[in-house]
Amino acid sequence: MRIKKGDVVKIRAGRDRGKTGKVLRTIAERSAVVIEGMNLLVKHLRARRSGEKGQRVRYPAPLPVSRVSLVCPKCGAATRVGMAVLTDGKRERRCMRCKQTFA
Ligand SMILES: [Zn+2]
Numbered sequence: 001m002r003i004k005k006g007d008v009v010k011i012r013a014g015r016d017r018g019k020t021g022k023v024l025r026t027i028a029e030r031s032a033v034v035i036e037g038m039n040l041l042v043k044h045l046r047a048r049r050s051g052e053k054g055q056r057v058r059y060p061a062p063l064p065v066s067r068v069s070l071v072c073p074k075c076g077a078a079t080r081v082g083m084a085v086l087t088d089g090k091r092e093r094r095c096m097r098c099k100q101t102f103a
Contacts, residue, residue, distance in 0.1 A: 001026060001065055002081035002093060003033055009068040010078040011038060020071055024060065032062035039063045074100040 003009060007023045016038045025034040041061045047054045069078045075098035084094040084101045092101040 001028055001031060001033075002083075003065055003068065003070060008071040008073070009033070009035060010071055011035070011063075011068050012078075013067045014063065015039065025062075026065075027062055030062065031065050033065050033068060034060050034062050035068070036060060070095075072098060072100070073102050074098055 003023060003026060005023050005026055008020055009023055010020045011017055019038060021035040021038045023033050024036050027033070037060060039061045040058045043057045043059055045055045045057060070081050071077070072079050072095040074095060077095070077097045079098075080096040082094040082096050083091050085091055086101070092103060094101045
């Protein structure tokens with residue numbers, strides 16, 4: 001996948017379409033990402049001990065990478081990601097809009 005943990009992405013489809021957020025986790029085998037504050041679901045927790053209350057906890061659920069696009073750290077545009085081979089043979093990601101590379 002061309003999206004990494006820590007990237008800022010824009011959500012293109014679904015309930016949070018149009019919002020941007022930071023990637024907390026990537027799940028390569030599911031081609032999914034977890035984004036801070038996005039795709040929130042409610043988990044219902046029962047009281048474990050007497051006197052304690054059950055709670056409803058909101059947490060960000062994974063969503064398919066195909067629903068997001070990277071916000072370029074160099075130019076700020078929501079863009080597709082290409083790969084560039086540097087002169088020393090290393091590969092870096094590249095913004096398809098401004099053509100600048102980044103790790
Ligand atoms: Zn760019």
